[in-house]
Amino acid sequence: MALEALRVNRLRSVLTMLGVIIGVLAVVILVAVGTGAKDAVEKEISGLGTNIILVVPGRLSVGAAPTQSKLNLADVAYVRRVVGDPAKVTVSLQSGETVRVGGTEAFVTIVGTDQNLTNIFERPLDKGRHLSETDVDTRRRIAVLGSEVADKLFGDLDPIGRQLTISGARFRVVGVYAKIGQTFGVSRDQEVHIPVTTAQRLLGIARVNGIAVGASGPDEIEPLQERVVAALTDRYPGEKFSAVTQTQLLGTIGSVLGMLTGVLAAIAGISLLVGGVGVSNIMLVSVRERTREIGLRKALGARQRDVLAQFLIEAVLLTTIGGVIGILLGVGGALTIQALTPVPASVTWWSVALAFGVSAAVGVFFGVAPARRAGRLDPVIALRAE
């Protein structure tokens, strides 16, 4: 019966639904994009490795300028003793430098590190070998290249064993990393890893930027984090040290992106609300148009609640059909965005369920006023209506 009433005014029903369709569509797509971005960032962070603790000097907070590092290799050795497992501690000293092979130049991130890097971070090799302990101890001038650097400098040639120049010093390539993509928008395939001792001599400094510690299990992370920070503070009274874990990073970024998704969903929700107002409007028109029908139904024995239910069902049907169409288009749209653009989109079941539930609720909420008006019509007056 209600479907019949919608079919009679097909164009009007479709136009009314359009408001709901667009609203639901927007909710599903925007939540999908928001969730997709969150998933992508989380994947990047977990892609670094597992159970990682990063130790840096100073207080770590979003937007703060990096503190001048006071940490040096002696501190790294100290942290190794604190942690107990020297293989689970690595170091990083970074600097932007120009590398050159023949006439080809590239601006890259030089990372001074050691043989323990791969015990903590995921960094698979494409060919050659990783840095070794001997490389670090003897300050060898050797380098392991990120995949982009290797492509740019050597093209189709096999870089292993070939020479390159970093800030005027000659280095020999011993390995090439497999492609791993970006972390926080920075391409990690543009790194060149050299022994940290070599890097210090090259850059003429004695410090390091940070220390990374690998915990043996998820439960170990927090106690280890506290132990390392306490030990460093002990060694440098009055100085601040920060240790940030992957979980903390995930939590912070997750909540920021979650908030962003929420804001997007709320904006989309407003358009859904506007669609609901359209439904309300059309139902009022429909009640007015069908005043005589309402009068007749009442004369034939329809109770107030029968008439109310009739119009309410119509309104809910309008919004739920619109909701289902919106969901289908939204899921289709999200998949299209995923396939055609670099924007990640991941449709979550809860956004679909929420969109459907909200559109049904919008139908009830915005259908109730017109339906009550219909239910309360005086049959005598309604029957006389033109």
Add this chain to the structure above:
Amino acid sequence: MTAALEALDLTRRYQLDGVAVEALRGVSLRIGRGEFVAIIGPSGSGKSTLMHLLGCLDRPTSGRLRVNGVEMSQLSDTELAELRNKTIGFVFQSFHLLARTTALENVALPLVYRGLGKAERRSRARAALESVGLGHRMEHRPSQMSGGEQQRVAIARALVGEPKVLLADEPTGNLDTRNGAEVMAILDRLNSDSGVAVVLVTHEPEVAEHARRQIHVRDGLIELDTADRNPE
């Protein structure tokens, strides 16, 4: 035996733009089961108001009305709707059929509000349509039928719930003479065959002739009730 309709000193006042209009000024009448009564009067006499009250579509300002022995002033709106559904059948001047619905579904409509199942509704509606000679028009829509046929569908709809009283408001008002005569013949036959009381509201004396009793209404009062002249 309880009367089909029993009214005692009914009045009905309206507020029209702040002016009180007294449409009925004290009407008492008793219509027995199976009677065929015509309420006649010029337009503005109050006969439509009277019909609305008798059909429980409206409540009187004062006075009492018993429908099939039930005092209507004590019923809630919901109970009144039930009373209309079970006890009263309406036939209107302009038919009031649902335009995009078949004859069969139109006739079955009152049974929807009685909560009957679809099969039961359809079989009862089919029987009612056959009783008004429209067995061949079940699946037609109102726009595919003549005025006379539409009014017969409306009569079938009024009868499908087996009411005690059938209220017909100018049932021939929109019909030509031949169709009007046909509709009146059907009302006549239904009244004598099924014993439903028929109350006909009209301003045409020729139509009122069909009834065995005539009640003349003027200025909100009963002017003449032929039952008083030749009591049964």
